Amino acid sequence: MMRKPTINDVAKHANVSVTTVSLALSGKGRISEITIKKINEAIQELGYVRNKNAATLRSGHSAVIGVIVHDIRDPFYAGIITGINEVLVEQEYIIFLLQSDMTSAGLFKCVNSLIEQDVSGIILGSGGQIAHEIKTITDKHKIPLILVSQSSSVDNILLVRSDNRLGAKLATEYLISKGHRQIAYLGGRSDSLTRAERVAGFANALTKHGLKFKTEWVVADDYPEQLGNFEQLLKQYPNITAFLCHDTSTTLALILGASKLGRSIGKGGNTSYFEQQIEIFSFGTQSEIYLAKNLISYIDNQPIEIGRQAANNLLNSGSTLPEIVIEPRLITE
Amino acid sequence: MMRKPTINDVAKHANVSVTTVSLALSGKGRISEITIKKINEAIQELGYVRNKNAATLRSGHSAVIGVIVHDIRDPFYAGIITGINEVLVEQEYIIFLLQSDMTSAGLFKCVNSLIEQDVSGIILGSGGQIAHEIKTITDKHKIPLILVSQSSSVDNILLVRSDNRLGAKLATEYLISKGHRQIAYLGGRSDSLTRAERVAGFANALTKHGLKFKTEWVVADDYPEQLGNFEQLLKQYPNITAFLCHDTSTTLALILGASKLGRSIGKGGNTSYFEQQIEIFSFGTQSEIYLAKNLISYIDNQPIEIGRQAANNLLNSGSTLPEIVIEPRLITE
DNA sequence: CTGAAAGCGCTTACAG
DNA sequence: CTGAAAGCGCTTACAG
Numbered sequence: 151m152m153r154k155p156t157i158n159d160v161a162k163h164a165n166v167s168v169t170t171v172s173l174a175l176s177g178k179g180r181i182s183e184i185t186i187k188k189i190n191e192a193i194q195e196l197g198y199v200r201n202k203n204a205a206t207l208r209s210g211h212s213a214v215i216g217v218i219v220h221d222i223r224d225p226f227y228a229g230i231i232t233g234i235n236e237v238l239v240e241q242e243y244i245i246f247l248l249q250s251d252m253t254s255a256g257l258f259k260c261v262n263s264l265i266e267q268d269v270s271g272i273i274l275g276s277g278g279q280i281a282h283e284i285k286t287i288t289d290k291h292k293i294p295l296i297l298v299s300q301s302s303s304v305d306n307i308l309l310v311r312s313d314n315r316l317g318a319k320l321a322t323e324y325l326i327s328k329g330h331r332q333i334a335y336l337g338g339r340s341d342s343l344t345r346a347e348r349v350a351g352f353a354n355a356l357t358k359h360g361l362k363f364k365t366e367w368v369v370a371d372d373y374p375e376q377l378g379n380f381e382q383l384l385k386q387y388p389n390i391t392a393f394l395c396h397d398t399s400t401t402l403a404l405i406l407g408a409s410k411l412g413r414s415i416g417k418g419g420n421t422s423y424f425e426q427q428i429e430i431f432s433f434g435t436q437s438e439i440y441l442a443k444n445l446i447s448y449i450d451n452q453p454i455e456i457g458r459q460a461a462n463n464l465l466n467s468g469s470t471l472p473e474i475v476i477e478p479r480l481i482t483e
Numbered sequence: 484m485m486r487k488p489t490i491n492d493v494a495k496h497a498n499v500s501v502t503t504v505s506l507a508l509s510g511k512g513r514i515s516e517i518t519i520k521k522i523n524e525a526i527q528e529l530g531y532v533r534n535k536n537a538a539t540l541r542s543g544h545s546a547v548i549g550v551i552v553h554d555i556r557d558p559f560y561a562g563i564i565t566g567i568n569e570v571l572v573e574q575e576y577i578i579f580l581l582q583s584d585m586t587s588a589g590l591f592k593c594v595n596s597l598i599e600q601d602v603s604g605i606i607l608g609s610g611g612q613i614a615h616e617i618k619t620i621t622d623k624h625k626i627p628l629i630l631v632s633q634s635s636s637v638d639n640i641l642l643v644r645s646d647n648r649l650g651a652k653l654a655t656e657y658l659i660s661k662g663h664r665q666i667a668y669l670g671g672r673s674d675s676l677t678r679a680e681r682v683a684g685f686a687n688a689l690t691k692h693g694l695k696f697k698t699e700w701v702v703a704d705d706y707p708e709q710l711g712n713f714e715q716l717l718k719q720y721p722n723i724t725a726f727l728c729h730d731t732s733t734t735l736a737l738i739l740g741a742s743k744l745g746r747s748i749g750k751g752g753n754t755s756y757f758e759q760q761i762e763i764f765s766f767g768t769q770s771e772i773y774l775a776k777n778l779i780s781y782i783d784n785q786p787i788e789i790g791r792q793a794a795n796n797l798l799n800s801g802s803t804l805p806e807i808v809i810e811p812r813l814i815t816e
Numbered sequence: 817c818t819g820a821a822a823g824c825g826c827t828t829a830c831a832g
Numbered sequence: 833c834t835g836a837a838a839g840c841g842c843t844t845a846c847a848g
Binding site: 166167168169170173180181182185204206207208209210 | 835841
């Protein structure tokens with residue numbers, strides 16, 4: 151076999167027309183059992199593989215969607231992609247994965263590239279305002295666009311996101327319910343919108359329960375050196391008994407700091423105050439925390455579910471809701 | 484504009500032939516400045532976007548490669564994809580991302596899907612023997628295949644991988660050089676090949692320096708409950724002063740266990756034995772550890788570099804080496 | 817430096 | 833249930 155076999159070769163080999171083969175492949179016309187069998191045999195013998203480029207070109211439909219994220223190494227987005235993939239595999243769709251710095255220029259390049267490939271939908275990992283410019287383009291090309299994000303919302307574009315505010319609020323209330331009265335928020339970059347929402351939820355829970363929100367007890371980690379700040383905080387305010395941590399890395403740093411000062415970690419609640427025990431509620435994923443889940447509670451933002459919903463809505467162009475919020479799951483065991 | 488503009492529309496609008504437009508787009512023929520300007524204006528005005536499906540179909544070349552991994556949430560593979568992407572973006576290539584359970588059936592489906600899309604290369608995240616079956620198929624379709632992996636090698640297929648054995652060995656030797664004599668290996672599933680290689684490197688370093696390799700000091704985490712085993716180990720053998728940890732999750736669990744027993748973590752070497760300090764060397768990535776890098780050393784397997792090399796070799800079909808080993812980087816600061 | 821024309825491999829009315 | 837034929841949007845010899 152010199153040349154790749156085409157649908158023509160299959161047709162000849164099976165003694166039917168190309169129409170029949172095409173119909174059989176796509177399952178559209180009603181083809182007789184016998185014919186199908188003949189065709190399948192021909193496909194087997196020739197080692198025929200359908201050329202989707204040709205099919206897409208002719209039919210105008212691609213069964214490919216594009217996903218653009220900032221950094222695939224971010225567990226949140228990795229989870230989303232897993233969820234998207236789960237849904238798409240079932241529908242025999244396939245993903246183009248692009249990473250973008252989310253600058254205007256970079257994003258335009260990505261979107262253009264996806265349009266060139268004639269994708270039938272785009273999922274963009276961003277809640278930023280730039281999404282509007284993108285939406286203009288995708289609209290012109292009649293390509294559905296869905297945003298997925300940790301936070302924020304954007305007018306008039308379908309967005310599937312997590313609820314950071316709620317996650318932080320529920321976690322804080324959980325800590326309060328266990329008797330903690332001195333709670334701090336640690337980690338995250340201070341320019342992060344996600345962090346701002348979490349801090350808002352944190353503050354909200356405190357105030358709701360008559361506790362005071364102290365800005366000194368909210369420490370960012372804009373620079374690695376701020377790890378020292380966590381230690382400092384522990385030293386300066388030894389009466390803090392519980393922490394909400396922005397991510398696993400922060401949690402790790404906190405535990406190390408605590409350990410240095412001879413404070414242990416546990417889920418004992420405030421009753422163990424005299425043991426100097428610290429209770430931690432961290433944002434994170436199962437794979438990061440599972441080995442430590444006896445001692446640390448965590449908030450799962452459900453990225454996989456976000457991915458699933460985004461994919462489903464893209465394929466069915468279903469939802470007319472402007473935004474779908476996935477509730478966080480608290481793992482306190 | 485009702486219909487998507489095609490290369491024909493651009494040609495008419497610019498008063499040139501389609502040949503000229505096509506040549507200008509691909510930068511192949513030498514087209515006069517003036518003509519190029521006219522064409523670009525037409526493209527702008529019409530909002531023309533090239534249809535790559537048609538181009539691929541006609542030219543037989545796709546500028547698309549497929550990447551198949553087991554789980555995109557694995558930081559190692561996420562890093563590899565980042566590296567692949569880095570190289571491909573420069574060459575204006577684009578990635579199809581597939582997740583596979585790496586069973587025979589699942590993998591065949593993925594590969595078939597990629598062949599249907601006419602990819603010009605495949606990178607497979609696996610070192611398993613199944614790669615041979617896949618190689619047979621990709622060979623038949625003349626599609627270059629490169630493997631990327633944590634460990635193991637496969638005959639006759641180009642593989643880019645990390646060197647776990649070496650990473651573990653160097654880390655262990657580092658700990659020994661700091662005076663540690665009682666060192667344990669923690670974490671990883673006991674059926675993991677990667678883990679086996681690391682344990683081999685660990686054992687090798689110990690023996691080389693006249694230390695005894697004790698199987699009781701090598702603890703897996705096949706079940707989450709084995710977290711308790713770490714604690715148990717610490718209790719039973721309080722003279723262990725250093726640990727090699729399989730991943731960040733293991734490290735987290737170890738620190739928690741140590742903290743419970745009043746042992747702190749640091750890079751003090753064995754001199755701080757009487758302070759009960761523990762020194763940790765963990766496999767992991769920068770983003771997982773950076774906040775704690777003052778207290779914990781880590782081995783970076785350089786997934787990004789693995790991805791880069793795999794992509795480069797795929798595009799240039801360059802290397803005739805059967806395997807490229809990327810040396811781990813030890814971050815002890 | 818530019819144009820007319822064939823053809824990549826498929827899908828899909830249309831006609832039987 | 834099946835066939836002959838047009839055409840999706842491009843690239844690429846070939847000829848000028």
